Amino acid sequence: MSVSTIPAPKLGERLCENGFEHPKILPAIDDAHGGVIVDLNEPMDPQHFATLLRSSLLHWNLKGKHGVWIKLPINLVNLVETAVKEGFWYHHAEPSYLMLVYWIPQTGCTIPINASHRVAVAAIVLNQNKEVLVVQEKRGRFHGIGYWKLPTGVVDAGEEVFAAAIREVKEETGVDTEFVEILAFREVQNSFFGKSDLSFLCMLRPLSVEIKKQELEIEAAQWMPFEEFAVQPLTQKHEPFKYVVELCLANVEEKFYTGFSPRPVSSYFEDQLNYLYMNSNELDKSS
Amino acid sequence: MSVSTIPAPKLGERLCENGFEHPKILPAIDDAHGGVIVDLNEPMDPQHFATLLRSSLLHWNLKGKHGVWIKLPINLVNLVETAVKEGFWYHHAEPSYLMLVYWIPQTGCTIPINASHRVAVAAIVLNQNKEVLVVQEKRGRFHGIGYWKLPTGVVDAGEEVFAAAIREVKEETGVDTEFVEILAFREVQNSFFGKSDLSFLCMLRPLSVEIKKQELEIEAAQWMPFEEFAVQPLTQKHEPFKYVVELCLANVEEKFYTGFSPRPVSSYFEDQLNYLYMNSNELDKSS
Structure with a gap:
């Protein structure tokens, strides 16, 4: 009407x-x-x-x-x-x-676009025994196939990528961590209703051992020898997962690979503390 | 009613x-x-x-x-x-x-969140004469203060970060480029209506010289000696802008800084080509 x-x-x-x-x-x-x-x-x-x-x-x-x-x-x-x-x-x-x-005007509309992306994190938490923190979820595409996956989650609006990685690991497994760096990221187009996901692979250092899994979403969680994680068929089959293993080894084992780490920067306009993610390792080595 | x-x-x-x-x-x-x-x-x-x-x-x-x-x-x-x-x-x-x-269920709702971020690019296009491609916009917070800024723009849903950088430079200045790498990125919280911006600083190589500026949004565009760009008061005052200069020099001049570059990866689930952005330079050197 x-x-x-x-x-x-x-x-x-x-x-x-x-x-x-x-x-x-x-x-x-x-x-x-x-x-x-x-x-x-x-x-x-x-x-x-x-x-x-x-x-x-x-x-x-x-x-x-x-x-x-x-x-x-x-x-x-x-x-x-x-x-x-x-x-x-x-x-x-x-x-x-x-x-x-x-x-209102007759001239070209410059209304800014709506948010177009979700930002996600996948967390590699590796302990000194070369065990990686992995989970099985109660739902989703990895459910029921026996695959042990990295803890993952979505970055909230207003949340820093590194803070989201720490929060998601804590929520899903109860393990405390500190953020080390971002090893890589990728964009997954049209992941839901035409929007895209930007997913950051994050390296974290564990600060606690005991696992208390989240009941709502997590079926199981454990510390798994990294070699076992790496040889799972899905890790072998799925190219981005193969890179997780390769970058992780290059970063931790062979120590030649560096990612982006957050550095606090003041912001002239926004009057808030931002973080600039960059290859701090290389920048610092030179000075 | x-x-x-x-x-x-x-x-x-x-x-x-x-x-x-x-x-x-x-x-x-x-x-x-x-x-x-x-x-x-x-x-x-x-x-x-x-x-x-x-x-x-x-x-x-x-x-x-x-x-x-x-x-x-x-x-x-x-x-x-x-x-x-x-x-x-x-x-x-x-x-x-x-x-x-x-x-419908009585149990916890797992409806995924809406898109929370816009993704933006800022493009450093540096030619062999050490001139950088800069613009002045007709609107926005840099308008009317005489500041020469990098071309910037928003990544569309479904568009790769590197493709957006190339497109925005072309749209704003008419210059053709090829993508080199991402030097750094930062999150700007609550940039509009509670949503956040994730802004990637991209290094590109020019493939053409002639400037044809876009009429709707761009007041002026030019190739500017990098030193002149670097000494602008706002570049000096604004910490993220100071890093633009520092990272650019470290990358191009002194050649010790490497960022993330896109590498095509197949996707097991999505049946589409993705790009993994990582420090390909370091990874390739080792093998």
């Missing part, structure tokens, strides 16, 4: 505090790129929302604004259809909200 | 081809994790959708299904409110569709 079939004045009048008042505009804050952000939280009648939205767009147009962002919490789902009918489209969504966007 | 105020039987009858027929279930395909995916394309009355959705959820529950995904193209925006009222929440959205999700 189109909201435009409902007579506008009636609902508009009902919601105006003053019967003679014209519709106001939506509350908005300026963004850093010449646009505005509307962060709605109060319930609203869709027809009143449509009226406000139209007058707001006229207002922002006159002000020379570019992009218009509307963040609708999921409890205001009744306003989504109205925004789309007024020309907005989806930008991104999280479980609790939907972000809609509109571009 | 809540759809539940519309009397259900009337609309239900209207849409059933056979007046005596009970509501069918929504067309769905199984996913690889014990769930189902509904990919709706045909317009539907919200009340009929609600009826179908309820009977479908009962059916999938009996079948022991876990996650239920509903992909709604933006032209079916009139069904979003209904899905949310039936207990669905947002998973992700792209300009053309919204993905909703529901978890």
